[in-house]
Amino acid sequence: MKKLLIATVSSLVLITAAQAEDIKIGIEMGFTGPIETLTPPMAAAAELAVKEVNDSGLFLDGTKISTVRGDETCIDAGAATAAAERLITSDGVSGIVGPTCSGATSAVLTNVAIPNGMVLISPSATSPGLSTVESNGLFYRTAPSDAREGEILAQIMIDNGVKSAAITYTNNDYGKGIASSIQESFEKLGGKVTLSAPHEDGKGDYSAEVGALASAGGDGLVVAGYADQGGAGIIQTALDTGAFSKFIFPNGMWGESLLNKFGSQLDGSFGDRPGSDSPGAAKLKEMAEAAGIDSNATFVAETYDAAAIMLLAMQAAGSAKPADYKTKIMDVVNAPGEKIYPGELAKALQILKDGGDIDYVGGSDVEFIGKGESAGSYAEIVVENGAMKVVKYH
């Protein structure tokens, strides 16, 4: 009887131990709210990475991973915090992929993740403010900060022989942020910003704005706005008055309408936008299509990578505890090591199991800088004969 009891108890312990081996990953995204159309393919991409790892059977000696979704709502910080708390306390997740919006991310990070020691890998929060949060190595993002684009663009300007420039930006948070980041980086590289002035979208007349910019002068004019809004009005007026002939465009300006409207008048103008020539992007696209995910949707690659990085770090640490694997995240993403592309997670798990080193590239060509955010890859574009031409990738 006694023996039977011990046997029962010990077998019970074994069963619970085996169950404890299975882990959960939270996927917290804005499933309702302003980005509800973007999130379904993103969540599916995260689940795709998890499925790939499960199918390999190599993860932490055969541990299976399941996913739990949580709704962050994008705009309601309270709802985002509550959803994250539920994921941690009632679902007991080992890490969270998300949140998606910058505001929700910042709320979840400071109110939930840091007090609970939970790792967050956001696939899409791009606010520069998140770079300065003291997160104790708990926060990472596979999307680049908006500030990063300013650094890249400033470098492209210097490379193209622009020594001084005037900046005009659309009068909102995006415009202000990108303009100040371009100015800061450009001045650091020895360039001179003659004037940085805002413009309002949806006005008919921009002659006063262009007059002031022209008087300040410069080798080129940086237009940090929207192609369908005030940005086009500024360019039109600047071309008409002959104020500037060389324009520099950040991401927001590269719309179809820009070249339809101005064509070869913009020859010699240049700029950047997110883009990569990595073979990983094409491979992931193929995989997403095979799994029935809209592969052209934004942030799909970033989300796949976020989930893959989290699981690979766990494998490298040999543990699914956030405190253990958080230190391994930078190691699996950055060199040295074997380059890992989408669909090669099994290979990566095997290398890590054997004590090797990997350099995760993934679908978004991810490389972590600073405290753990994607350096981002940008395509440098010039206008030639009225058409966009990619010169190189940064």
Add this chain to the structure above:
Amino acid sequence: MDLLNAFVAFSNYVLLPSITYGSQLALGALGATLVYGILRFSNFAHGDTMAFGTMATILATWGLQAMGVSLGPLPTALLALPVGILVTIGFVLATDRLVYRHYRTRKVNSLTLVMVSLGVMFVMNGLVRIIIGVDDRQFADGARFIFTAAQFREWTGLQESLGLRTTQLVTVILTGLVVAWLHWFLQRTRTGKSMRAFSDNENLALLSGIDPERVVAIVWILSAALATLAGVLYGLDKSFRPFTYFQLLLPVFAAAVVGGFGNPLGAVAGGFIVAFSEVFVTYSFKKILGYLLPADWQPEGLAQLLTTDYKVAVSFAVLVLVLLFRPTGIFRGKSA
């Protein structure tokens, strides 16, 4: 040579844009001031009358373009303008018949009429958006430039350059013609005299046998024609977007009030004053001073009175200053 460079730069960035913009405002203000002078209320629907007229003209322009008609170097919209004006006149007269006349016969006070015009404004606002949509539309065709900045530089060899657009020239010439004709019409013709009489003293005018309904109809016709012309010229020069036209209401009224509400000549002057101050106050004179001053006197900064962020505030500021010191406007209009 430096003096010439400074002048060319000033013309390119201050003179030309503000003369063009001033002409467009003047035409708009003329229409608003006529309604105020004779019908005695501020017509808030005037900005949207401009949008409606421009919309009608754009539709007619598209029709003409589809038939392959063009005016050579001039914009086709000029040919479509009479159609646009007729449609707008028809619409405005119908509004008067259905809405304003009801209140006029009951002799309501002018504040009520202002509120009625606010209602008409919202209806027109919606109509324009339903018919043509909210998007930005460019409908200028023909030659864009009389001469471009690059050509000018080649001819003169100056460092500074100047571009002149077809639409700028068309705007200034048409405004000159229309203002001269309107002045002649109001001063010399029998109808014009009866309108002025009606404006000065309504009862006396009635006693002298002036038909009030006829005067009212003529005021609406003139105001609709002027609004359409102003709107089309503005749209040709910049672009057409219903929301922008709605916002034009402020500078148009500022121009009319500054010149003296109800005074046609004042409205023209007011248009130019508002346009000039908007551009002049926010222009950075660094470049011009660079040509005029000796090298060691050059300003470090931009030599700008206000940054362009305050552009919109300028028309308000002009309005407040004029109302403080000359409440009836620079050219003695009626006090509001």
